[in-house]
Amino acid sequence: MRAILLAVLALPAVAYVTPGTTPERRTAPEVFAAARDMPQVQLEAEENSIGALVAGGFGLGALLGWMNSRKQQLASSAAAVAVALPGAANAMVDYDNIQYLGGSDKVDINNANIQAYRQFPGMFPTIAGLIGTHGPYKQVSDIYNIPGMEDKLKNIVKKYEGNLVCLPANPAYFIDRINNGNYR
Structure with missing residues (x-):
């Protein structure tokens, strides 16, 4: 199971072609063999949390950039939702007398x-x-x-x-x- 997971994760790295070069033709067994021979890297828990923090920062930045480029559409959508949803009314509707x-x-x-x-x-x-x-x-x-x-x-x-x-x-x-x- 671990070998399959390693192979799935390593395939993109083995199959990467640097710009300006022609890719080598390999068969599937050769690719799997190359992936198996790649060195395994053990990350410390601290490095994992820093990587997750950096990845989260990039993700948040991408989301904010997308929202900034779509300000008008988001504002229109928010206004439409605000109008469509019924608000809580503080007024008394039914007064018997x-x-x-x-x-x-x-x-x-x-x-x-x-x-x-x-x-x-x-x-x-x-x-x-x-x-x-x-x-x-x-x-x-x-x-x-x-x-x-x-x-x-x-x-x-x-x-x-x-x-x-x-x-x-x-x-x-x-x-x-x-x-x-x-x-x-």
Whole structure:
């Protein structure tokens, strides 16, 4: 087995033809015999690791050179892959109570933006601003305890109390109650 391995590895060295010379014609048994007669070289472990390191360096250099010559193609491919692969979205897609954020006649006092109160005359901007800057609330009646709310404003809230709901504060919406960045 060792002889076959040696012969396979040594054949390229025996068959090498130096430039400018004509090759000698040899038969297969002569080539195998020449390979068997070649001196065997024992490499130390340290020499093997240095050779592997040098070979790895050449390989890495070749790869980097190839990548450098193909910058445009690699950039285009990377962009195509980035567009094709779906990214991780941090946005909440399904919110069960989305209708209470301004899409119905009921408004969630813990999560709705102050713009949702425009549908109730007299609530926007003063009362809506007070509700938005305080809270979270445990129940709708807690808005009557907002400091600085006058009786006149409380009477307006009473008129629309049936249209207000109090759901648990959702961090994705609670933070945007005053300014959600949508301007009309």
